[in-house]
């Protein structure tokens with residue numbers, strides 16, 4: 001059995017929904033409390049034992065590369081000023097030398113194309129993909145549960161979460177069979193953004209995948225699909241004809257930080273559970289939501 005050592009983060013998206021905030025900084029660097037969104041997702045990967053982080057970037061994404069570099073001057077200044085707690089946290093978060101790779105998606109041709117751009121760095125081994133917009137907030141990191149399930153029963157695995165039927169047209173949706181070992185459900189059908197009323201279930205593809213490297217040769221020649229883009233879902237449909245695919249149900253909350261509401265809700269949820277911020281934030285929210293607060 002091959003271990004899952006590498007994770008791909010497609011971070012080339014333009015972030016037009018957050019303009020003007022994302023005019024000069026990548027959307028992945030917007031913060032949920034005091035950590036960039038991409039840092040939260042990297043935290044999840046590292047908690048699952050991922051050893052090599054592969055970022056598929058694009059133009060104007062240099063801040064992501066700088067963020068995951070060691071801040072030598074900053075660290076020296078913090079040490080000189082005796083800010084040892086901050087220093088320790090920075091060091092804990094930074095990947096070690098050689099644990100990151102950056103490659104560019106040179107044109108916005110879709111998620112499938114972005115993943116294909118990582119083929120040479122991934123090589124011939126199963127790997128994880130984490131979509132940075134989707135924050136998975138639960139007791140256990142989503143990817144950790146998926147890797148545990150993979151180790152018990154190797155296959156391609158896609159994380160899913162229930163959404164209201166009225167929202168299925170916004171996501172990839174899976175049709176599944178009854179759960180087997182470790183709650184994995186065999187995938188019977190996959191469809192990218194099904195028109196309203198046609199979805200095979202309400203299980204949305206939530207942006208965490210374990211894939212076999214065979215997906216790369218499929219992506220290589222795959223024509224454009226929905227939205228004129230090379231879709232990862234189409235490549236997975238082809239791969240599933242030959243290889244086992246299972247769905248892993250994530251038990252927790254998912255925040256789509258690619259939408260303004262999801263981004264704001266993530267900030268509140270992550271801040272409310274912090275001992276240093278939660279109680280005071282609760283008071284602030286109560287004041288804002290009280291009739292007197294609304295008049296102010």
Ligand code: G1P
Pocket residue numbers: 111131133134170171172173192204205206207232233
């Ligand atoms: C992508 C995937 C889709 C998935 C979604 C989760 O779509 O293609 O299957 O459900 O991410 O966010 P996108 O959001 O890039 O349109």
